[in-house]
Amino acid sequence: MQTVPNHQVDNLQIEDDRTGLSVECLKRAFLDNLFYVQGKFPKIATKNDYYMALAYTVRDRLLQRWINTAVIYTDRASRTVSYLSAEFLMGPHLGNNLVNLGIYDQVKQAVSELGLDLEDLLEQEEEPGLGNGGLGRLAACYLDSMATLEIPSLGYGIRYEFGIFDQDIRDGWQVEITDKWLHCGNPWEIARPEWAIYVRLGGHTEAYTDERGRYRVRWIPFQVIKGVPHDTPLLGYKTNTANTLRLWTAEAPESFDFAAFNSGDYLGAVQEKMVSENLSKVLYPNDDSSQGKRLRLAQQIFFVSCSLQDMIRIVFGQNVPLEKFHEKFVVQLNDTHPAIAVAELMRLLIDEHDMGWDQAWSITQKSLAYTNHTLLPEALERWPISLFGELLPRHLEIIYEINYHFLEEVKAKFPADSDRLRRMSLIDESGEKYVRMAHLACVGSHSINGVAALHTKLLQQDVLRDFYQMYPEKFNNKTNGVTPRRFIVLSNPRLTNLISSKIGDNWVKNLKDLKHLEAFVDDPEFCSQWRSIKSAIKQDLVAYIQKQNGITVNPDSIFDIQAKRFHEYKRQHLNALHIITLYNRIKANPDIDITPRTFIFGGKAAPGYYMAKLIIKLINSIGDVVNNDPDVRDRLKVVFLKNYSVKFAQRVYPAADLSEQISMAGKEASGTGNMKFALNGALTIGTLDGANVEIREEVGEENFFIFGLTAPEVYALKARGYRPLDYYHSNRELKAVIDRIASGHFSHGDTKLFKPLLDSLLYRDEYLLFADYQAYIDCQDYVSQVYRDRDRWTRMSILNVARMGKFSSDRSIHDYCQDIWNIQSVPIELGECIQAKE
Numbered sequence: 001m002q003t004v005p006n007h008q009v010d011n012l013q014i015e016d017d018r019t020g021l022s023v024e025c026l027k028r029a030f031l032d033n034l035f036y037v038q039g040k041f042p043k044i045a046t047k048n049d050y051y052m053a054l055a056y057t058v059r060d061r062l063l064q065r066w067i068n069t070a071v072i073y074t075d076r077a078s079r080t081v082s083y084l085s086a087e088f089l090m091g092p093h094l095g096n097n098l099v100n101l102g103i104y105d106q107v108k109q110a111v112s113e114l115g116l117d118l119e120d121l122l123e124q125e126e127e128p129g130l131g132n133g134g135l136g137r138l139a140a141c142y143l144d145s146m147a148t149l150e151i152p153s154l155g156y157g158i159r160y161e162f163g164i165f166d167q168d169i170r171d172g173w174q175v176e177i178t179d180k181w182l183h184c185g186n187p188w189e190i191a192r193p194e195w196a197i198y199v200r201l202g203g204h205t206e207a208y209t210d211e212r213g214r215y216r217v218r219w220i221p222f223q224v225i226k227g228v229p230h231d232t233p234l235l236g237y238k239t240n241t242a243n244t245l246r247l248w249t250a251e252a253p254e255s256f257d258f259a260a261f262n263s264g265d266y267l268g269a270v271q272e273k274m275v276s277e278n279l280s281k282v283l284y285p286n287d288d289s290s291q292g293k294r295l296r297l298a299q300q301i302f303f304v305s306c307s308l309q310d311m312i313r314i315v316f317g318q319n320v321p322l323e324k325f326h327e328k329f330v331v332q333l334n335d336t337h338p339a340i341a342v343a344e345l346m347r348l349l350i351d352e353h354d355m356g357w358d359q360a361w362s363i364t365q366k367s368l369a370y371t372n373h374t375l376l377p378e379a380l381e382r383w384p385i386s387l388f389g390e391l392l393p394r395h396l397e398i399i400y401e402i403n404y405h406f407l408e409e410v411k412a413k414f415p416a417d418s419d420r421l422r423r424m425s426l427i428d429e430s431g432e433k434y435v436r437m438a439h440l441a442c443v444g445s446h447s448i449n450g451v452a453a454l455h456t457k458l459l460q461q462d463v464l465r466d467f468y469q470m471y472p473e474k475f476n477n478k479t480n481g482v483t484p485r486r487f488i489v490l491s492n493p494r495l496t497n498l499i500s501s502k503i504g505d506n507w508v509k510n511l512k513d514l515k516h517l518e519a520f521v522d523d524p525e526f527c528s529q530w531r532s533i534k535s536a537i538k539q540d541l542v543a544y545i546q547k548q549n550g551i552t553v554n555p556d557s558i559f560d561i562q563a564k565r566f567h568e569y570k571r572q573h574l575n576a577l578h579i580i581t582l583y584n585r586i587k588a589n590p591d592i593d594i595t596p597r598t599f600i601f602g603g604k605a606a607p608g609y610y611m612a613k614l615i616i617k618l619i620n621s622i623g624d625v626v627n628n629d630p631d632v633r634d635r636l637k638v639v640f641l642k643n644y645s646v647k648f649a650q651r652v653y654p655a656a657d658l659s660e661q662i663s664m665a666g667k668e669a670s671g672t673g674n675m676k677f678a679l680n681g682a683l684t685i686g687t688l689d690g691a692n693v694e695i696r697e698e699v700g701e702e703n704f705f706i707f708g709l710t711a712p713e714v715y716a717l718k719a720r721g722y723r724p725l726d727y728y729h730s731n732r733e734l735k736a737v738i739d740r741i742a743s744g745h746f747s748h749g750d751t752k753l754f755k756p757l758l759d760s761l762l763y764r765d766e767y768l769l770f771a772d773y774q775a776y777i778d779c780q781d782y783v784s785q786v787y788r789d790r791d792r793w794t795r796m797s798i799l800n801v802a803r804m805g806k807f808s809s810d811r812s813i814h815d816y817c818q819d820i821w822n823i824q825s826v827p828i829e830l831g832e833c834i835q836a837k838e
């Protein structure tokens with residue numbers, strides 16, 4: 001990288017209108033951008049033009065900080081975290097940048113003086129949905145925290161042209177629609193074609209002897225893809241640090257001589273170009289499951305190779321010798337999606353930069369660290385050897401060699417244990433041969449972490465047990481966290497203001513300070529403000545539901561919300577069984593005294609996941625009946641909010657009374673929605689799974705609704721032989737619920753529609769809904785009872801928020817810095833002459 005000499009920075013002249021933060025200045029800049037960037041004047045400008053003009057106005061203010069940050073990192077060759085992730089679920093940028101710049105109010109005033117409404121403009125932004133769920137959103141929270149904690153970092157990923165699909169609901173079924181997030185342009189990014197990188201695919205390898213008589217390998221690829229970086233600045237909260245999110249777009253390399261390959265076949269060459277561009281076309285829409293598609297593996301090597309080569313370019317640009325790669329960069333692998341980095345870094349060091357095996361291996365291990373995000377067997381990535389070797393012939397050779405050295409090590413530590421060798425090998429040879437990506441990641445990294453205490457423990461005892469016995473020192477836990485900037489300050493300004501009015505605003509950077517709220521838990525005035533804020537936010541959601549779904553909702557009912565990806569292990573259908581239980585009670589006794597509830601669902605199902613889609617259909621079908629049955633008398637409402645996204649989540653979390661975190665114990669690695677709900681004052685009903693365990697520990701068991709089997713009880717029950725039918729026959733209410741569905745009551749008499757779902761429950765019930773049913777119902781009855789005591793509920797809500805400080809992503813990042821990354825903060829001062837003059 002070319003360093004910007006100091007004197008050049010000192011001479012940098014940036015006009016006030018690009019940096020100034022006063023209302024007057026912002027107004028001028030806004031109109032200027034409308035004119036010069038959008039090419040519009042107020043009379044003909046669309047809402048989108050106004051949004052774009054505002055976005056550019058804000059971006060200008062980021063650029064000053066971004067360039068300063070880059071200059072300082074470059075000058076000091078600062079140690080940097082590379083966060084490699086196939087997903088970054090950033091959510092809309094505008095609002096967050098306003099919060100982090102600390103100019104939300106000024107901008108609101110500026111646009112309002114121009115006759116516009118800020119909320120309206122914020123609504124315009126199409127969010128970059130470049131992720132499926134928790135894993136992608138976690139990456140985004142971590143980038144926010146790294147910028148806020150002034151940690152030099154680069155987020156590396158793929159700039160998918162189509163992010164996660166938009167979800168429509170038709171006749172109760174999910175329908176997928178392509179997401180065109182780029183169709184109006186993206187004002188936040190800057191393309192850097194001058195830093196393009198080339199990635200090879202396919203072909204074969206050839207051995208040769210170099211001039212020093214050493215054995216070397218040359219890779220003759222079948223195809224070369226060009227990766228073009230697109231950079232987005234990410235500003236920390238009230239700091240001058242603006243780090244970079246660098247996403248790669250795939251293109252055909254124009255310098256590649258197609259004619260030579262295709263004998264003048266022009267259309268063939270264009271075809272080749274289209275094939276290349278396919279690589280970054282679309283995000284695979286599976287959460288927590290791997291599909292084993294060739295294009296997906298190509299995406300992984302594409303972004304990993306681009307990113308590692310980019311890091312090497314930076315290392316050379318800063319005059320750091322390549323032998324010190326691991327001192328300049330620590331590379332965090334977000335699950336196994338980037339695990340090919342182990343083989344790719346080895347290949348780059350050995351084949352491209354002439355390094356010997358042992359030194360390359362030592363650098364690789366010292367540079368890489370691996371985060372595991374799941375215990376689900378179907379999510380553990382493995383690639384058929386045939387596919388792998390066809391796409392990455394050189395990497396396969398390297399993996400075989402790593403495996404050879406590794407298995408020697410295992411033999412030395414555990415002699416005469418051939419079964420262990422078979423289990424631990426990087427190659428699964430039990431049938432068709434596969435490369436095991438989690439094993440590759442474990443062997444090639446110096447750190448292996450899970451994402452909640454229970455999850456890490458289960459990794460050590462079960463999924464990665466052999467690796468734990470081999471390398472106990474590599475294992476550590478880093479419980480997930482979420483950013484309070486986006487998920488409280490931006491999404492819940494009313495609660496933010498109330499909290500800050502009592503305890504000041506340090507909590508935004510130091511979330512543990514929320515504990516000072518405990519002092520006000522007996523203050524009736526404060527409690528009543530707390531309650532009226534929740535009520536006002538619920539009113540807003542009522543209006544939204546009325547408009548979106550045409551359903552009238554009682555704002556005083558319990559807002560009982562389950563918002564997350566649809567998956568059987570998350571058990572949205574257990575929630576549905578509860579709804580039908582209440583419905584049955586009303587049908588049996590229409591005058592029964594029931595605490596009114598509104599059941600709200602949001603979430604997408606993977607397009608190929610039939611059972612998850614059927615659960616969505618079931619919920620909508622229950623809604624159609626329950627919402628319109630006169631016997632119910634509006635005491636129950638069921639609402640499915642379509643197209644759940646980050647933007648949407650920000651609207652939903654603040655309105656919840658009750659947060660549903662009801663996965664079968666041992667399946668949810670952490671969960672992060674659980675944290676966002678609790679931070680907004682919802683109480684949780686949950687199993688002892690993932691981070692629920694730690695949330696309960698923090699907020700106190702009396703402020704958390706726990707139910708169901710624990711992870712060890714789940715294993716024990718399964719080992720004994722689980723028979724769901726026994727529960728069905730012995731539980732009257734459960735039987736009535738299942739029979740009600742089977743009778744066609746929710747499907748216009750169609751008894752076949754939900755049969756696959758019912759059969760899977762009655763005869764298999766892999767996620768133990770029936771075993772947990774009664775405990776869940778009893779716990780929900782208790783929730784209903786507690787809710788009637790409004791003072792008690794409010795008190796519990798306040799205590800939840802006050803005690804949730806641990807779950808800030810700032811705490812998580814601080815722990816990664818200390819235990820894994822060994823990295824310090826680098827504060828950024830704004831150089832005098834490029835500082836805003838205000």
Ligand code: CRA
Pocket residue numbers: 133134135136138287288289335373374379451480668669670671672690
């Ligand atoms: N699906 C886990 O299932 C966890 C997030 C982030 C997940 C969640 O419980 O909170 O990761 N796992 O750590 C995953 O994506 C590939 O595995 C998720 O988002």
